[in-house]
Amino acid sequence: MTRAWSEVEFAQKVIAYYHQSGRKDLPWQNTQDPYRIWLSEIMLQQTQVKTVIPYYQKFLQAFPSVLDLANAEQDQVLHLWSGLGYYSRARNLHKAAKMIRDEFAGQFPENQAELESLPGIGRSTAGAIAAFAFNKPSAILDGNVKRVLARCFAIEGWYGQTTVLNQLWELSEKLTPNQETAGYNQAMMDLGALVCKRSKPLCQECPLTAHCLAFQQDRVSELPHKKPKKARPAKSVYWLIYLDKQRILLQKRPPSGIWGGLWSLPEVERTEAVKQNYSSARRLPEILHKFSHYDLHITPLLMNKTIEKTMQQEPNMSIMEADSSDWYSLTEPLEELAIGLPTPVTNLLKQLKQTLE
Structure with a gap:
């Protein structure tokens, strides 16, 4: 009792x-x-x-x-x-x-x-x-x-x-x-x-x-009650990899939202309507990143066309901030990039660095 x-x-x-x-x-x-x-x-x-x-x-x-x-x-x-x-x-x-x-x-x-x-x-x-x-x-x-x-x-x-x-x-x-x-x-x-x-x-x-x-009451495993389950949403995007003489193009994300203010790769939502625009690009292994409230499926694409050509085909391509892009050398240590990078971007840059070494 x-x-x-x-x-x-x-x-x-x-x-x-x-x-x-x-x-x-x-x-x-x-x-x-x-x-x-x-x-x-x-x-x-x-x-x-x-x-x-x-x-x-x-x-x-x-x-x-x-x-x-x-x-x-x-x-x-x-x-x-x-x-x-x-x-x-x-x-x-x-x-x-x-x-x-x-x-x-x-x-x-x-x-x-x-x-x-x-x-x-x-x-x-x-x-x-x-x-x-x-x-x-x-x-x-x-x-x-x-x-x-x-x-x-x-x-x-x-x-x-x-x-x-x-x-x-x-x-x-x-x-x-x-x-x-x-x-x-x-x-x-x-x-x-x-x-x-x-x-x-x-x-x-x-x-x-x-x-x-x-x-x-032998209810330790039951309490506290868990959040009621519901279908977990998912989103699929392309990350566009533009390389130029061992440099890679990064863009700054908007100040709010997912990874707000961090630097990432140009991004396009992966829908059936846009797939044909990227059919010739080389696909790298898909990345699954789990946020607290949804799953993000990322397909990195090694682009074989210029950023300007892509923008002509996909004028609404980027969710990034306007005029907030820069080229970063893959030969420099990542720790010396004094910018915020999401973990999947850091991991992808490390993989690309290895392929160039």
Whole structure:
């Protein structure tokens, strides 16, 4: 029989776990610098700690302060973010840094509402910054915390639904203590990441097991409920490879949308109507790139005609920014290209470099 517990007892159990087993030596811990805390929180959205650490360290080397970031060029920012994915995070990070410089006199705001006014900072991220940087009793609700709460309290429904999300926020606000909030929040994230894992949770190591409804009801594998399945959409495109004396043509994508602001190859949607225009081009192996919400099937084509000739046949060819194209030498190390490149483009350029060597 599961025994009910008070908010105070719940928080005490979580804080005790933090002191005994919580992570305390990550690169963004042991500091109250809001810039470093903010940067880590943005990078950790939908990305694992071990992946984030080297990016975080390189980013801080290049931009040690929020003003350094604000004064940087977007290409510099996206270059250092290349490979980390979810590039809107980097664009919003840069926009927010400029807002802090221009609207907050270079000082990070402490107020929850002002934090949430910055691009890319939602309610949970604002709560984390307020708690870790400014010692405020602010609640958080990232993916790990959602999972812990959904299992402990047997919350029904997928938490992408507003009613379920509101229920979880209400729980998080009620359970978050006024004292040792930072330790409590860190422990809740650690419990979700290290113990109450999505698959193969370590329930015997969890300090909350005695009260966990999912554990007591043998529903740990069922909760939290998954997003209802629906057909996964797909899109097919051609990437056009124009080579000239070991140089390749790259174009900058629009500032918003998929891979916004990054450099890629000229792109054409692959439809039956346009296939005949590219029948003579040499096809390279297809690339499948999975985004969170759809699959992108990419067919690279080694073009045997000029860009001008292609544009005549396909005047609406490119989704790229006008007048934002340049030739890049394949003989130079990719790391020296101070531009942001999507991972599939980086991999394709490496393959082309090998064929030229």
